[in-house]
Every structure is written in C-alpha cells, then in structure tokens.
Amino acid sequence: GNSVTQMEGPVTLSEEAFLTINCTYTATGYPSLFWYVQYPGEGLQLLLKATKADDKGSNKGFEATYRKETTSFHLEKGSVQVSDSAVYFCALRSTGNQFYFGTGTSLTVIP
C-alpha cells in the first residue's frame, strides 16, 4: 500500500539554524512527492514538489530531493527564520491519483 512517515515534532530551532525534517514513503508504482506548509488558522499550501527519482524541488530556500533508493524526501533549509514557524506535511500522490499525507511536523523558530 501507500503511506508516508515523517519525523515527529515538535521541532524548536533558533533563527539561522539548519533544518531537516525527515520523510520516508511506501508506494506502489512511481509516485509524485510533495511538501506542504500550514500556517496557523490556514489551509495547506504547496511548498515544493518532485515528480520523478533524483528530482530536487526547491522554493523559498527549502529543498528536498526524491531518493528512490532510500524511499525518502527529506526537507531541508540552510537558515530558518521566525516566519518559517508552521506545520509541515510530506505527501505522495500515487499512480491511482489519491494523495497520502504524513502526520505533520510542527516547527517553531525562536529569535
């Protein structure tokens, strides 16, 4: 079956620290992979995506690489800001077109 497992939070970092949020997946076929961000009181917004193995998605200083050999799609950012405080969701879209989401990782960045 299809599933996404992501690092449990909450994660608290100081401003300018390096961020990694781990995400691994199980899927049949060749899924597309996504990171979404949710700010308080809002819906999920697409942060970045990768649609095939070895693709790197990037946006707003965040990056993630689609690693088929390790079935992973870890989110990284070199220097976090207070404004990055949010909940981050890893997701996959299977060849059956359904989405599968991880449980979310809450990030708090302190000045």
Next chain:
Amino acid sequence: NAGVTQTPKFQVLKTGQSMTLQCAQDMNHEYMSWYRQDPGMGLRLIHYSVGAGITDQGEVPNGYNVSRSTTEDFPLRLLSAAPSQTSVYFCASSRDRANTEAFFGQGTRLTVV
C-alpha cells in the same frame, strides 16, 4: 482567482443536527476531495470525486455524504452530527494527473456539542 472556497469557516452543531459544508473551485479541476484534520493524525480522506457524477469513499467515510453535480462544487453533508466529528475539515482540488498538486481551501472548524 479565488481557488478553493469553503464555507462556513466556523460552525457549532448540537449532537444529532445535520449540516452541509460547502466547497467550490474555479480552476476546472476534475479531482476534488474532503479531509478531516485531527491532532496527531494528519489528514484523513473522507470522500473524493474524479469528476461530475462520480464519487467514492476514502479512509473515514462513515457519517458523511457527498455529491458532485457540477465540476465546481463538492458539498460534504453530515447526516447526524456526533461529538467524534469535531474536527477541522479541508476541501482540496487538483487536476486528475498523478504529478499535479492539490489546492486547499481555508478549512472549516466544526465543533459538535
């Protein structure tokens, strides 16, 4: 461009009441879905639709009905509200292609007392 619009944003219901959560999208997307978000459980799929006249059940469909009479609208009906349905509900839409992302509404926070 409105994207995905959900109404209402907040709702309080008494146990046993029924109501409809509205969802509309203006992107001509084939695929629409409803999720509920509960603490520590991520997003769970309630129902989805791949086009007008076609709906199917997701992971947690009990207690909910949907219909898709037009491409734009995908309402979610709670038949007889229960406290276990207290949650935040999100509607999402996307093109019906595996490499495309979902667009989400702002959510409806529902409390059943």
